[in-house]
Amino acid sequence: MRHFFIAGPCVIENETIVLQTAERLKGISEKYNIEIIFKSSFDKANRTSIDSFRGPGIDEGLRILSRVKEEFGFRLTTDIHIPSQAEVVAEVVDVIQIPAFLCRQTDMIVEAARTNKTVNIKKGQFMAPWDMKYATAKAKSSSDVDVWLTERGATFGYNNLVVDFRSLRIMKEFADAVIYDATHSMQMPSVAGKSLGTKEYASWLAFAAASVGVDGLFFEVHPQPEKALSDAAVMLSLDEFESIIPAVLQHWQIADEYEKDS
Template sequence: MALSELYQKSRSGPFILAGPCVIESREIVLRAATTLAAIADRLGLPLVFKSSFDKANRTSVTSFRGPGMQEGVRLLSEVKAETGLPIVTDIHHPEQAPLVAEVADVLQIPAFLCRQTDLLVAAAKTGKIVNVKKGQFLAPWDMENVVNKLRASGNENIWLTERGVTYGYNNLVVDMRSIPEMRKFDVPVVFDATHSVQLPGGLGKASGGQREYIPVLASAAVAAGANGVFMECHPDPDNAKCDGPNSLPLDAVEALLTRLKALWELNNG
């Protein structure tokens, strides 16, 4: 799918970003990607495969971060060739943007870095879609400044993602008003259904999560007008190396997407 087609589809209809939190192995990412590609084909939903080559903001210094950029981009290139799916992955430094953009269709800016001007400008200048996760510390209307930074850098291919706001210690809460608020900037808005149920640092040296609430929040977000849904999924979340407690089991993805598709159709019926 051409980049322009992907962006236009994201503006006019539902789309999904999904995959394992981090690249653990070639076997896991290919298994997840081929499964997701088949589901997307059956349901007729555009799907972008997501997995990170480096999780730079893990809770503990001993936590698994991923294979690094060089090996990670190679594996994502293999996923793209095998499945035909577009790719989204995180970048953390401006110098990573042009290298990752050689494979990725969408460059994702992590929530903690959403105001980093140099990073935003570097991502924008690749011409790829830039998906910025709203910081847990920002109001939705604050994201207009982020949008303006990207547009001033010559890029109109922008997505914004809601992923919850810090609420007390080790907890997040989602204000669904943020979805229509951010849509006022004339960009597609994504709801991150899995990080929104995360309990940051809730396990001491790792984050916890309440994956049982993923379908509830995802459904509410679609009803509130979300253009797309982001979800991390894994063949065996209880043994995942990153964000397992807030990841959706791979075998539960199709049922949830079927439900969300029906809600999207109801909204636009």
């Protein structure tokens, strides 16, 4: 499998921001000859506060994502939060994402797999990497779909995440692809009522993940991260995202050569 990126705003804030981001990502994809799968959520159902912005909802969100596909030709991914959303979302997206907090929800995984779309299950912050083989098996039980697993950090005490890079190699033993979520891994969840983060380390850990031989890298990006309505503390600007791509590609090349020879 050729290496790929998943990128886009955390949540669909409005059509203008989504299309502006997609246009820039299209240019980056062509410039570096890389695949970027466009990601944005129509609903963020696990925000810390009841007052937090959640998104436009499934109908409007899928309409906007459909426009991204039509105008820019991206493969798409978005997350679902209840089993009944899988069939509707599958009409638009190519990869159905299962959120980390829902990675053990059998009905969610099974319904996503029944659509015959690729299923990307984000490893819960509370999950050991070897236990993700059971989530993979749930998807495979109903359809022979590709199952991707995404590492996004593990809970380390309160309000902190750490990344065990062994998990990327462990999950490669039973997943069709393993992805490292470079921006969510930088979160400090629910500190004083909102999530903070240390995005200045995202590029360095992305280089490490590429060196470990991960298949894909996930970045949440935004034209103006400081004004983003969700995950502002960890999202990269489009310029920041583009600046790290050459080094990522070099790390991937070295890892591929090592794996080929070993």
